[in-house]
Amino acid sequence: MTTMDKGSNVPSVEHVERMKENLEKVEALSRRLVDVMAHKTSHNPALDAPSQELFANAATAYWAESLQNPARIIEQQVAYWGKTVTHFAEAQQALARGKFEAPADPGPKDRRFANPLWDSHPYFNFIKQQYLINADAIQEAVDSVEDLDDKEKRRLKYFSRQIVDMLAPTNFLGTNPDALEKALETEGQSLVDGLENLVSDLEANNGELVVRLVDEKAFELGGNIATSPGKVVYRNRMMELIQYEPTTEKVFQTPLVIFPPWINKFYILDLKEQNSLIKWITSQGYTLFVVSWVNPDAAYAEVGMEDYIEDGYFAAIREIKAITKVQQINAIGYCIAGTTLALVLSLMKQRGDKSIKSATFFTALTDFAEQGEFTPFLSDDFIDGIEAEVEKQGFLRSYIMARTFSYLRSNDLVYSPAIRSYMMGETPPAFDLLYWNGDGSNLPRKMAMQYLRGLCQRNEFAQEGFELLGHKLKLEEVNVPLCSIACETDHIAAWKDCYRGVQKMGAKDRTFILTQSGHIAGIVNPPSKKKYGHYLNDDLSLSAEDWQAGADFHEGSWWPHWEAWLRKRSGKQIAARTPGDSEHPPLADAPGTYVTTKASR
Template sequence: MADNKPPFGLPNVNLPNVSLPDSQRLAENLSKIAERSQSLVQDFVESQASGGNFQVPDPGIVAKTFAEMTQRLMADPGKLVQAQMSFWQEYMNVWQASARRMMGEQVDPVVKPAADDKRFKDEAWVENAVFDFIKQSYLLAARTIHQTATSVDGVDEKTAGRIEFYTRQFVDAMAPTNFALTNPRVLKETLESGGENLVRGLGNMLDDLKRGKGQLRVKMTDLEAFELGKNVATTPGKVVFQTPLMQLLQYTPTTEEVHKRPLLIVPPWINKFYILDLGPKNSFVKWAVDQGFTVFLISWVNPDAALAEKDFEDYLTDGTLAALDAIRDVTGEKEVNAIAYCLGGTLLMSTLAYLAAKRDNRIKSATCFTTMLDFGEPGELEVFIDEEQIQLIEKHMAEKGYLEGTSMSNVFNMLRANDLIWSFVINNYLLGKDPMAFDLLYWNSDSTRMPAKMHSFYLRNMYQHNKLREPGGITLAGVPIDLRKVKTPVFFLSAKEDHIAPWKSTYRGTQLVGGPVKFVLGGSGHIAGVINPATSKKYGFQTNDSYPASADEWLAGAQQNEGSWWPYWREWVRELAGEMVPARQPGSDKCPPLEDAPGSFVKIRI
């Protein structure tokens, strides 16, 4: 055994005894890695040849964005010099403070991480003077780079947004926590295991490259720990109807009586429906069934090239409209209440406008979770929406017939890179550990494809040109869509920290429809703000019965409520749910059960 001296001249931080690696085991591991690497290279070559190297964001666009930023910066060298001088002045303050601390003085840090920054939670980042110096140097450099990049003059608003986003990706990637030699936890693990953690981490990386066929797909959870219908998506029910685009699930009642009007749930097709049915304790589906609703849910297909020509209006005709007809055939009830999530809400509100034009009032209430109808300010996703990038996506989809689910998944993960990318890089590759079994992250890894024609329509008409908010801006199945004609009561649920559907953008929906509205602002983000069970005491929610044009004005007059918003919604919809009738079992003579829930469509993985 070696002595207990810290490596690289670092001050003593109670590091463990250094272990030497087992040479025979190391040789065996490296031999296995070499064999797997050969197979990986072959997969990578085949992927490149088949056009499988498409990335969102496109590296060329990222490079061009930074090139424009550099050109603008160089046009004003005085401003750049001033930024550099300010950095060096503050850096010297960090250096002097660290030197004094190493000599035994008690010194306050010059720069601190944000309160919610989880990267520097290890005690060594505070207790060890060297690591504290590394941390402060990084935080100072990151702040300077970000401030300099985002203060560039002469760029348009969209370019400025791209610069800010890509700069944040860069400074997050360069964090000292992401490197073995500057992460105290990784150093400690390396010394304890004799470097076994790094060998295991290399094996984990090769596994992820293998799964991604040459592209790195970081594993976030134990993918073998979950099985649909066994320990996720377990609420009992049947598939009672299907079209090429969806299966319609009806859930088994748990009460003797149910509300007369069934409840239809329309999830987004950009990911799988079972975020609403992860487990009994946090399943919105099970909770709704237990409240006495006859619950139907659309499970969208994971499309392949055969469905490339399916358009947004096909999701209307073969999706929501077909589901309404099937519910009538199953229950005999023409009228329903409906819930939709994110992109599903965009479709639901389009469906309501379509039905309004047809003077069809089958949907008696609509509830929209984190749904944008006005895409004028879509948040950070706008970084990926411009003519050049849409053309690249369309070119790729024309070749394959769809957009890979991993492309969209990568985009969403980049919105929270430290939590959804770099934390797993550290755990899996540097610490050499397997990720924990976590149902939410299993769902997050279960990506879905986008049919080429539908996705192009959605990107251009919603995000790029914001036509849904315009009366007659889009036409579906021959009907001009006008949200003003929707007189149905609408309940909007948004989340205050939502990065995918910013709440101030979703609030604009209250100004676009023609009927009574209710807007509720939950805590947390796009998922936790919605999946906040009735028994939960977390987050709370805000309400305000006045709906001014300004979201900020609405918030200023809002009231804070404790706990989950679920019971609040139940009271709102109960008045629209009809009297109680005997509980209905799944299926009917017209729509006999086809298979058990959760059905086969949701089990198609990419």
């Protein structure tokens, strides 16, 4: 392919003609685009942005500040004007010297602007620097707003940052040198491929724009991910119960069950053999059961937290006890399933049920007094929008939750993938973690609102009590031996909030482990990787800050330390158990059938 005339950076005539031919292919794709948008499904608009009241309150507060302290506001504006005019003057001076080069750029590095042209080319350099000046001015203006309560201030910061990130010059073809260079190099084919990717994503999601992060054709459940051998030994309307094959001749008498979050699917704990927590646990000599939740649709609209407890937790515990012939089991709850495990433990205490011997919590919030980065999504206008949405649909669609989580890291999880896919025309990578991330689950209407209103907004479990199944459940009633693992940079379940919940539990035997990294990588951290370390401190009477300051840091995975804790609570060793029994014949091979159901759009 001839891309340029010899000895010149100017595209050849042939090159330009081929590019025109490629661009003509856009017409067919445009027709597909029009068609998919004409049949687009809708969602409640309140889920797209905050109510106008937030911005009105911010504007009122900013105006009040300007009247009370005009010098401060004028100082900010003059500083912004000065930076802008100076920036323009420097660019003009560089051009006046007769050299087509950008002025020196000593500013901080930003990986969005990695292309050398952002620093060397006057056009791109001017755009970049002015964008950064504008971004700083907006942040400073938001920071200066004082007459707002703390939650409103957090929301204002969040949404203003979203606006700034959305308007980055990298997000537009005409101001993205990587995309423009790729278009010239490929004679426009990258733009055609990018539009194909865009239309395909819209068609896959009924007109909703959900950026595809991974090559979905690269993975098969039970084929190259979720491959640990096991059998489905029980199934009801809420879940499949998987018992995994033993990998040791002897196992501990007390079995272990994992309750994964039903917002996502359980195989995050069984992606590849080398990082599979499921495989590792069985290799340590445990009889392991894992719950695989149903992916609900509109028929599950009236399913509530009580159904997840009765037909999920209690059903699993009952069947495990029957299969293994024991009276007590150890349990793990991950994220929302950990929150619910705490509810279950309170309910068991009130009922006098001692079926759970010990409990482990993975990144589980039980005290929602502080809402951290989720503050923007737990205000009434957003929750009201969700309530209207689920009343109409019968369930909360998975993509709405996925989009909410993604915008907490919008540059990494929205804009950068969109640039690569839609502007550069690249095929998404074959990355197992991102495949799992895109394979979400819906939430039933009733359950979603119980969780958002009662637990998240009103924090009833940690305060006056959460009404469920005729009981008022309280965090202080969680009194079994417990181990909580939280993640240092978790933006979904902040570790200090997890710690505060553990402090309020009534158990005398409490262990808290703080691992490095985030919500997923901090948990899926096998010893073989020798990657993220963890903190240990037995004194849980301290504040979170003092606890970490006084903690001992240990290199490597937390898994062995937790397993040593679990081993002490798992009884004697017995002959390994094969999955099921005469009353529980295998219904399917792991990973089961429920896990393959895709979320409704």
